[in-house]
Amino acid sequence: MPEGDTVSATSDIRRTPRGLETRSRIVDSAARLFYVRGVSATTLDEVRLASGTSKSQLYNHFKDKRALIHAVIDVQSKFVLAREEQHLQGVRTLSGLRRWRDALIQANSLQDGSYGCALGAMSIELSDNDEQARQALNASVDAWRDMLVRTLTRLRALGVLTEDADPQRLGTGLLAALQGGYVLAQNAHSSEPMGVALDMALDHIACFARA
Amino acid sequence: MPEGDTVSATSDIRRTPRGLETRSRIVDSAARLFYVRGVSATTLDEVRLASGTSKSQLYNHFKDKRALIHAVIDVQSKFVLAREEQHLQGVRTLSGLRRWRDALIQANSLQDGSYGCALGAMSIELSDNDEQARQALNASVDAWRDMLVRTLTRLRALGVLTEDADPQRLGTGLLAALQGGYVLAQNAHSSEPMGVALDMALDHIACFARA
Numbered sequence: 001m002p003e004g005d006t007v008s009a010t011s012d013i014r015r016t017p018r019g020l021e022t023r024s025r026i027v028d029s030a031a032r033l034f035y036v037r038g039v040s041a042t043t044l045d046e047v048r049l050a051s052g053t054s055k056s057q058l059y060n061h062f063k064d065k066r067a068l069i070h071a072v073i074d075v076q077s078k079f080v081l082a083r084e085e086q087h088l089q090g091v092r093t094l095s096g097l098r099r100w101r102d103a104l105i106q107a108n109s110l111q112d113g114s115y116g117c118a119l120g121a122m123s124i125e126l127s128d129n130d131e132q133a134r135q136a137l138n139a140s141v142d143a144w145r146d147m148l149v150r151t152l153t154r155l156r157a158l159g160v161l162t163e164d165a166d167p168q169r170l171g172t173g174l175l176a177a178l179q180g181g182y183v184l185a186q187n188a189h190s191s192e193p194m195g196v197a198l199d200m201a202l203d204h205i206a207c208f209a210r211a
Numbered sequence: 212m213p214e215g216d217t218v219s220a221t222s223d224i225r226r227t228p229r230g231l232e233t234r235s236r237i238v239d240s241a242a243r244l245f246y247v248r249g250v251s252a253t254t255l256d257e258v259r260l261a262s263g264t265s266k267s268q269l270y271n272h273f274k275d276k277r278a279l280i281h282a283v284i285d286v287q288s289k290f291v292l293a294r295e296e297q298h299l300q301g302v303r304t305l306s307g308l309r310r311w312r313d314a315l316i317q318a319n320s321l322q323d324g325s326y327g328c329a330l331g332a333m334s335i336e337l338s339d340n341d342e343q344a345r346q347a348l349n350a351s352v353d354a355w356r357d358m359l360v361r362t363l364t365r366l367r368a369l370g371v372l373t374e375d376a377d378p379q380r381l382g383t384g385l386l387a388a389l390q391g392g393y394v395l396a397q398n399a400h401s402s403e404p405m406g407v408a409l410d411m412a413l414d415h416i417a418c419f420a421r422a
Contacts, residue, residue, distance in 0.1 A: 128397070141395065172411075173411030178391065183391070186334055189349075200381065203415065204412075
């Protein structure tokens with residue numbers, strides 16, 4: 001056995017239900033702080049305080065801040081993609097797509113436009129300084145775009161959109177309108193410009209509606 | 212005279228050509244570091260090192276990091292708004308608007324999509340933690356949107372766009388497409404999705420072109 005006893009013991013502790021619960025508490029606290037205050041602006045001490053964990057517990061699970069950041073990206077990606085899948089999988093009409101838009105605007109207006117998109121904000125902060133983080137975030141954003149592309153492809157197959165509609169391009173444009181809408185909303189502390197941005201993208205998609 | 216000798220001397224030093232040159236060097240170095248690495252990730256020591264200034268010189272001009280951040284917002288806003296004014300003021304056709312798009316994409320592709328928009332990235336990092344910064348950035352983003360609205364209003368007055376075109380909404384949507392394009396480009400380290408996002412917004416505006 002190549003590992004020393006201490007390392008084995010550490011691994012064991014991490015795999016116990018209590019160890020997994022502690023890890024999850026740390027990641028959830030970090031995700032919340034990163035979302036509200038930003039990644040760089042959040043210290044590991046603040047994460048410890050918010051999660052009620054000791055320094056040794058924190059370092060038992062994450063060797064450094066970068067490891068914690070990657071765990072948060074993983075959790076936030078799963079959260080956003082599950083939410084989007086739930087909203088988009090049943091969309092079979094343009095009204096359905098507008099309801100997806102309405103749900104996003106409602107969630108954003110509840111926090112007065114603050115904080116932006118968890119994935120978009122982390123992309124801006126991390127993409128140029130942590131290549132592993134960029135790749136993970138890019139994979140999630142690609143998966144998100146693919147969901148939109150699949151939804152638009154379905155609308156085309158159902159005859160809601162004409163054959164002229166290009167789901168790849170429209171899906172990318174729709175996701176950009178959403179991300180740009182988040183930036184303007186955060187800047188204005190109001191979801192109003194985000195609504196205008198998404199409406200313009202949806203109006204453009206509606207230009208391809210079969211008469 | 213209410214001020215002590217020391218304070219007066221400090222004010223005098225700050226107003227000399229050499230003092231103003233030092234201040235400008237500090238702000239330019241900070242702007243570059245904030246843009247490439249992020250605001251929170253940049254320390255005042257790094258700004259001192261990059262600008263070749265001493266601690267006392269730095270604190271002579273900026274009482275804390277927040278004061279330096281506000282000076283950087285001011286400089287970056289002037290830079291972005293001057294660039295946009297230069298590109299947009301002469302636009303009198305849809306082709307002219309596409310040349311504005313091409314210039315933005317070219318600049319973005321020179322850095323492989325990295326760093327995003329100086330104003331958008333600072334908005335995301337600062338809007339929820341520094342109300343003064345948010346208001347300053349919001350004023351700049353509003354001025355940017357107004358430039359786009361004026362450009363679209365001119366195109367409508369010239370008969371390039373029909374009376375149905377709503378410059379306010381289309382201008383907001385166009386700026387959102389640009390900001391969202393920056394986010395996707397930074398994430399992908401490629402300006403390709405930014406091009407698709409802007410093309411979709413411009414295609415939508417072209418739907419209002421007079422036949």
